[in-house]
Amino acid sequence: MTEPPRDRPAAGGVTWDAVPSRDKVGTEIFDLLAELYPICRSISGDGVRQTLSIVSEHLPLAQTEVPTGTKVFDWTVPREWNIRDAWIAAPDGRRVVDFRESNLHVLGYSTPIRARLPLTELKERVFTHPTEPDWVPYRTSYYKENWGFCLSGNQLAALEDGEYEVCIDSTLEPGSITYGEALLEGASEREVLLSTYCCHPSLANDNVSGIAFLAILGSYLCKMELRYSYRFLFSPGSIGPIAWLARNEPSLDRIAHGLVASCLGDPGPMTYKRSRRGSAEIDRAVETVFRDGDREPRIRDFVPLGGDERQFGSPGINLPVGALSRTPADEFRGYHSSADDLALVEPWALGDALHAYLAVIDTLERNHVYVSTSPKGEPQLGPRGLYRSIGGGSFEEGPILWVLNLADGDHDLLAMAERSGLPFPVLADAAELLFRHGLLER
């Protein structure tokens, strides 16, 4: 008695069968993370280019060079910095601090120096961690010319009086900053922007994790038939998104949704920071995925402190871009120090985060505004085989009835999930079933 379902196009969505388990895909991300970890990155220079090349083995990237001196909105692209070596030699000639042991030892963007100086003067050029004597801090001086070293407090305390020799074999010269991007074309020109920063040296969670994570995420998404196009952006923090936004300003209205990805390897719960708009579709999608899940994620309002969401959420840009991480930068133990090493990140955490990202993408893909073709009274579901034939007992048509009732053109599926309390995928399945039966239009 049931009508044959009509042939209608699919609703879009993640091909879950193509996605490995959390542990397996997490190990894949971890392996790439470990490969990228040793490279010395900064907001410009060959370390960034080398990073983008390795990412391209998983997700082919187009690299863009923006020359020193280019005006991008209020900013000017700085000179390019590269470094080959750096060290401090003790009075007895022994290298007591060595860039080759950790690239954190050099103040980022240090100008070249080769000099001899007594310990008292050297100490004025040394940064230590404010609370942890074992950790080497991460420090930079991008916009004021400077040079210096970062040591652990214990290292510094062990230095004996005398004359030291210091060497920073770096260049700070006209050149360019570099960013990489990939566009996975979907059925629509409307884009989901996935952005991360690639300017931090050997810091595992913040943010080699974000780089490796997006590379592997892209390698899976590119195999799926998706409704949206997906744009991946790997760029140096602040100046990178600003340069990208300035160069792409005319086409920013293609960006329908976006996420800044970072700090995805620590074992803390997932954390979402809302877009500046606060209740954009991406915000509602993440919140619904969190609600439907069994973990205890954290949701926070937008604040103009943090990462590159500051630029996407500046008042003249105001794109619907949130930030989805595990423990946000500056909240996990080890942040901006040598303690943010490979031991801090865990494969399962990376894989779990990837599944969470895919659930958000699946939600965006499947979220439509459906409109009932039979809005007056309920449609008669029984003859279509959509209703239990024996009445009086338990009632299992909830998702179908919710979708039909709210298919008034004012509710997208996310709104139905919010109002009904039902899981989004359950409603999306019900909507696709009704759509095939001709009871809904998109």
Next chain:
Amino acid sequence: MTEPPRDRPAAGGVTWDAVPSRDKVGTEIFDLLAELYPICRSISGDGVRQTLSIVSEHLPLAQTEVPTGTKVFDWTVPREWNIRDAWIAAPDGRRVVDFRESNLHVLGYSTPIRARLPLTELKERVFTHPTEPDWVPYRTSYYKENWGFCLSGNQLAALEDGEYEVCIDSTLEPGSITYGEALLEGASEREVLLSTYCCHPSLANDNVSGIAFLAILGSYLCKMELRYSYRFLFSPGSIGPIAWLARNEPSLDRIAHGLVASCLGDPGPMTYKRSRRGSAEIDRAVETVFRDGDREPRIRDFVPLGGDERQFGSPGINLPVGALSRTPADEFRGYHSSADDLALVEPWALGDALHAYLAVIDTLERNHVYVSTSPKGEPQLGPRGLYRSIGGGSFEEGPILWVLNLADGDHDLLAMAERSGLPFPVLADAAELLFRHGLLER
């Protein structure tokens, strides 16, 4: 010194003097309920017609027949079902299941059958209650041709092997479905719709209670001078309201407010399920009545599961119709089973519900948008005798001052009750006093 109050028309409202006490009017409802209880009703057939005839002794109804095959929105009116007798005879000829003992024993809309069959085959035609071995469940098969019996689990377990004879002396033929309605004309053509379903057989709370309740409510309302017109609708569930809506579509905008009445006899607290609109005047009226009362009623958001509010709240209809019951169907112990019998309903509960309905009606009747005729500063109440003459002591002009302050055309009396926290009747009395003094206009 006070001006004589001007002669102005009354504000409408319930004539409380004409309403018996909760216990007395509850007994009146109970007696009618007990009279209607034994009749075998379904979504069509003579049981419905007999029920409507008995109701008409209290509230004269116009009966409408909608023929089998009529298209009403997405639905088609089904064939008419009638039943004279049904039984199962044991191998020894003894009737072990008998429709005359309880009309629940037959699967509703069973096609006629007379056959002999072994116990194993009979069992495939038998429905029992999923959890309670003593209860006979209520089951139907309206839209798929079927026949069967409903037994208690204990009854079924007691059947011994052997060949049984079954008989269902029913007809399922072209005919019609039947609904009854009454319109009590008030000062305005705008209507309050009071609807209930009359398709359930011998189930006392769900929903002979609703039928008897509306009949008696109508018998009192018809003696009052009311502002709104009141339309009572008794119809089979789902198909009834759909047919009524389809036939009355051009004049649905007359429906200003509405309530679906059901399950009004159990001792649980009153429960209100909001209309799909969520904050319509009827929703605000019921919530204010609940707030002003001393019981602990329950308020719930609209969900598209439940009773006929699903049809009134379908997206293309979307009338402001809530559902006001005691314990909703499928939440009280005994729901859809032989345990929903006369012992489950209590006269005081029926009478208490009637008083609650009248309080809601009184609120709708008296709710106006009043506008101050003296909006700049307070009007001088003392010379009008509306203010205490000795100043400095306690202050009792609260309701008058609230009404005057909010009589700006943006607040109806319900909004004043919500904002002030004062009981609605107190504000309504104050408004009517000020209206008689010419300080308010409607």
Next chain:
Amino acid sequence: MTEPPRDRPAAGGVTWDAVPSRDKVGTEIFDLLAELYPICRSISGDGVRQTLSIVSEHLPLAQTEVPTGTKVFDWTVPREWNIRDAWIAAPDGRRVVDFRESNLHVLGYSTPIRARLPLTELKERVFTHPTEPDWVPYRTSYYKENWGFCLSGNQLAALEDGEYEVCIDSTLEPGSITYGEALLEGASEREVLLSTYCCHPSLANDNVSGIAFLAILGSYLCKMELRYSYRFLFSPGSIGPIAWLARNEPSLDRIAHGLVASCLGDPGPMTYKRSRRGSAEIDRAVETVFRDGDREPRIRDFVPLGGDERQFGSPGINLPVGALSRTPADEFRGYHSSADDLALVEPWALGDALHAYLAVIDTLERNHVYVSTSPKGEPQLGPRGLYRSIGGGSFEEGPILWVLNLADGDHDLLAMAERSGLPFPVLADAAELLFRHGLLER
């Protein structure tokens, strides 16, 4: 490398250096309060004029007389009442009740009388406190001709049988009511209205405190360069604001914000009653000042009971005027009785309230809608000296980044304080810094 800050006009605000400490300025208010306390005020008469003259020594007032019989909105100005003496003499000739001991002993607006009458008749003319036998209550009869005395319960109980002589040497004749006002002109013609009532006789907190408070507040404000103009109004309750509003109706749109000041000397926490609008700028300013403070103040919704905010918040006027007091009238022990004497008010409480008023005024003065001149991406703060030069460590640019991010024309500074949770003065300082750097416009 930083640009020199441009020369731009100041943002307005309180000159805090010119304000004495809480204790010192509180003593100043208390001394004036003690001077005004003994005067017998009412809604008309020489007591009001004498009060306004003393206030003028601190804040020069223009006095307005509104003649008896003048129609002001719905009200008619009553006759003027003056009193010279009043007493009750016992059968033995001894004065047992004497106006010269306390002006509370006479029912306000008592008509003149000189008569002999037995105790039983006298008792019908006597008011006592409903709960406290030691207290003389404060009572009036403005709008119904009457005469009477107010006694403590103990006084009344001590009266022995016999014939008493009573005398009220008062006049109730055509005259006028009187109000005083002062306008401190600021840079803008937009006004902040500060209003209090001066119709209560010897009641210290309610409301000689409000009179003395506004006088001293005005004496400090008049020395500052302010953005708004400040209008001070001292008038008899209800009839005073109504007369003032009626006479100034064409220019009421100059009133941008307002506060009713009363009951400012008791030791209870500050209490704010919102304007009728509920979320006007004055409401948000007071709530932010309360939030940023370390006390536990109380915030309440507008209700049309209370003081003169009833008139400013009548539906046809609806000015954004809240009421800011310590413990509101009728909530402190001693209200409207002889117990509301000088012992009930404390200098520190008066001074603390004055600082709270100034904080609110400072907030109104400094609250602007700033708009970023560089809204796309963050502006580059480093070269302007607005950003720490060493990156990677702690982060102290929060207020600057919040202001820049929300400087979109939709947020005033109060909205930024609400959304960021940062103290208003911190954001105002940041905004003024950015404004001087040309990064914001007003």
